Amino acid sequence: MTESNDHLIDWLRDAYAMEQQAETMLTAMSERIEHYPDIRARISEHIRETRRQADMLRGCIERRGGDVSTIKNMAARAMAAAQGLGGMFASDEIVKGAMASYTFEHMEIASYRCLIAAADEVGDVETSRVCAEILREEQAMAEWVFEHLPEVTRAFLARSETAGAEAKV
Ligand code: MG
Numbered sequence: 130m131t132e133s134n135d136h137l138i139d140w141l142r143d144a145y146a147m148e149q150q151a152e153t154m155l156t157a158m159s160e161r162i163e164h165y166p167d168i169r170a171r172i173s174e175h176i177r178e179t180r181r182q183a184d185m186l187r188g189c190i191e192r193r194g195g196d197v198s199t200i201k202n203m204a205a206r207a208m209a210a211a212q213g214l215g216g217m218f219a220s221d222e223i224v225k226g227a228m229a230s231y232t233f234e235h236m237e238i239a240s241y242r243c244l245i246a247a248a249d250e251v252g253d254v255e256t257s258r259v260c261a262e263i264l265r266e267e268q269a270m271a272e273w274v275f276e277h278l279p280e281v282t283r284a285f286l287a288r289s290e291t292a293g294a295e296a297k298v
Pocket residue numbers: 148151179182237267
């Protein structure tokens with residue numbers, strides 16, 4: 130089981146880095162949103178969930194005798210910041226951001242689905258429980274984004290048709 134244990138801890142570290150990236154991305158997005166209060170509120174809620182997810186993952190990693198890699202996390206944050214900057218210059222930023230969020234949530238869903246299987250395989254009941262809890266939050270967020278994509282698109286288009294109104298964010 131040594132190999133499996135090593136993989137599990139690696140994947141938990143990857144997930145931790147992914148949540149760091151999520152926090153940076155979501156924070157950048159929410160700070161720039163001015164005209165879409167519903168989206169801003171849901172993102173703020175998910176930022177709180179994301180911070181808690183990262184804490185819970187750190188707990189799983191430390192319980193298994195590992196620690197969180199600073200270099201990987203710094204790289205993840207830098208990448209997220211660069212992505213945030215890239216999106217800033219697109220005139221349809223809010224629509225692009227919503228699509229990117231939907232994609233990101235699904236990357237998270239896939240990660241936790243694999244983590245649960247790996248944790249079950251090595252008999253780590255607590256890690257499996259934590260990842261199942263996080264998975265539900267990611268699925269709820271993905272569903273919310275899916276439901277709101279048409280509304281975001283319509284709101285963006287309506288604002289862009291209105292003279293003087295700023296449609297971007
Ligand atoms: Mg997450």
